[in-house]
Amino acid sequence: MARTNVAGKEVSEGSSSVLAKAIKMLGPGIIAVLSWLGAGDLITSSVAGANYGYAMMWVLAVSLLLRFLIVNIMARFQLCNNQGLSILGGYAQLHPGFAWFLFGYALLMGHLTNAYMLKGAGEALATLIGWNAPLVCSMAVAIAVWLLVGRSIYSVIEGVMKGLLCLMTLAFLALAIMSGPDWGGIAAGTIGFSIPPDQGVHGALIVAVSVIGAVAGSIANFVLPYVMKEKGWTGPEHKRIQRNDLLFAVCVGIIINLAIWVVGAEILRPNGLQVDTLDDLGAALQMFFGPTGWYLFFVGAFATLFASVAGKTTAFPMLITDALQHIRPGRREKYGKTFHKDPMHKWFLLFVLITPLIWSLPGMPDFVTLTIAVNALNIVGLPVISLGLLIMSNQKKLLGEYRNNWFENLALGAATVLALWVAFQLGSELLG
Structure with missing residues (x-):
């Protein structure tokens, strides 16, 4: 079967349908890569x-390889363990200390990562509109994000992220x-x-540590295992599409990181x-594209x-709520x-969105220094994360044939x- 498009050309309905389905299935990777x-x-x-x-390009190459391996093993564990455990549940069943560690670590890093993100977004917005009030702009960004994610409108977030990823790339x-x-x-x-x-x-x-950390x-x-759950990917039958989706996300990450690095070097x-x-x-874009490059x-x-x-x-409130529910x-x-039904989820969301604004106050570290330090x-x-993952992803009683291979264990x-x-x-x- 074929149909005629607006330009008068015939287009295969079958190929169009396949393309549409493929694009629709790329949601979790897009969400993850932009996180x-x-x-x-x-x-x-x-x-x-x-x-x-x-x-130091080798630092980026090693970091990207490790990211793919770590996230792929996390996703596979959540999809394929025979007890329906979340990734945090996998850590918690090893020892309660993992749940406590991830609860505190996620609270801290959720606060700090949004701190430099909100600070940077406020500065970028203030520069674009020509208003020397980055703190107010950071607050505006926080309010806009609250309106977007506070109602758990996953499809809207997914669409916005696809467009913004394309623009940035x-x-x-x-x-x-x-x-x-x-x-x-x-x-x-x-x-x-x-x-x-x-x-x-x-x-x-x-700088090298910051690249590895970032x-x-x-x-x-x-992020990815939790977004997969939102997407409905919950069993071994989704392992292949999950891996392909992650490969897409990592490839996009390679392109963007390499492009940014080249801009710095060249x-x-x-x-x-x-x-x-x-x-x-x-200023780098302005050199090549003039004022248009600056705005771009x-x-x-x-x-x-x-x-x-x-x-x-x-994603962070889901991880924090999951950790809390394994502690309690x-x-x-x-x-x-369903994490959203836990009243604490809303408070965790407010915590990682509102408290970071204190880093946008005058006198706080500058954006670049804060970014490098946090990463x-x-x-x-x-x-802790890699060692715990190494142990739990080799548990035969939970994963059976889906356990790690020798290369994953070595990595x-x-x-x-x-x-x-x-x-x-x-x-x-630092001590020296």
Whole structure:
């Protein structure tokens, strides 16, 4: 069967239907990638590129690989365990201490990650409208996000995120291509495995830790399993579409992170520009596209930051509520498995959305410094998260044939060791 489109051309209904179904099924990955991608990637990748060129590209490559492995194992555990456990339930059945740790860690990181996201979104909005009131603009963003996610309108969030992801990707990809990336330098940096001497305000080690924290160690990696549940992906039959969806999300992440890094290395670094504010990144686009490029950057930056706040405000309260219900099982018996029915869910949502506004007050750390510091702090939780995941994803009684293969076990073990080593090095440098 065929139908005629508005241009008078015949289009296959079958192929159109398949395409529509494919696009519809890409929801959880889009939500997840925009919970991952935001100020953390925007700042850490641009600072790394501007200060160190491609010398630390290997850090990004390793982090993205670890992110895929960690999140894929988390998603598979939730889909395939024979007791219907959520990802946090998997941790909690190992030891109650995991639930307590994730409850406190999610509260802290939900607050801090939204802190720099809201701060950045407010600054971007204030710059776009020409009003020197970033605090008021941050408050406006928080109110808008509350109206969007407070009613649990998943389909609306999904549609908004798809559009904003496309806008952000095109903006940075276009600039990265026009800047003429040094592919040889990228390849050399990817296999270089070295930490260069400190340059600029932010040291090489803290930047490397921030990249690892923003990508591999982020607690936002817990987002996908919860969004899958919202989508209705709940059993082993969804394992294949989940993996493909995650591959799509990670590929988008590679493109965006690489594009941002190239902008830092090919435009900011040669022109002696440091990434101290969002204006410094806007200047990069202005060099190539004039005033239009400047507006393109700030619209894209605001879109990214707004979408990231929305994604985190959607997912973090679910993780926190889940942790609370494993600490206090009676709450799950009383309110069921729908997190929104637990009255505390609303308060957790308000906590991760409203309390971060204190970081937008005058006198608080600047946006770039706050972003790098918070993402570096993510490394603290990575050893606990990866070690717990390594144990529970090898439990035969829960997963049977869906247990880890040898490569996944090796990668999780390496992630634990890497996180411990990086945390030790960072601590030594700070104390020294």
